[in-house]
Amino acid sequence: MKIDKKQLYTTEETAKILKVSPTTIKRYIANDKIPSIKFNGIRRIKGLDLAKILNSTKKQYAK
Numbered sequence: 001m002k003i004d005k006k007q008l009y010t011t012e013e014t015a016k017i018l019k020v021s022p023t024t025i026k027r028y029i030a031n032d033k034i035p036s037i038k039f040n041g042i043r044r045i046k047g048l049d050l051a052k053i054l055n056s057t058k059k060q061y062a063k
Helices: 011-018 021-030 047-062
Strands: 008-010 037-039 041-045
Touching: 008 011, 008 047, 011 041, 011 047, 021 041, 037 047, 041 047
Parallel strands: none
Antiparallel strands: 008 041, 037 041
16 A cells, blocks of 8 residues: 555554554654644544655564
8 A cells, every 4th residue: 555645544544554554653642752733623643654654664564
């Protein structure tokens, strides 16, 4: 799945992209592992931040 860096993703969409549960994403947000914003009462993750997370994970496994 291609990440649009300008889009805001819900916790459910982020969970699908990272292949984890939505509960895990909420836990990461609570522990400041994933930055998020609250928009209309719903947590959103910026596509740019999500792309950074994916790129840093790829670099860790490439070593």
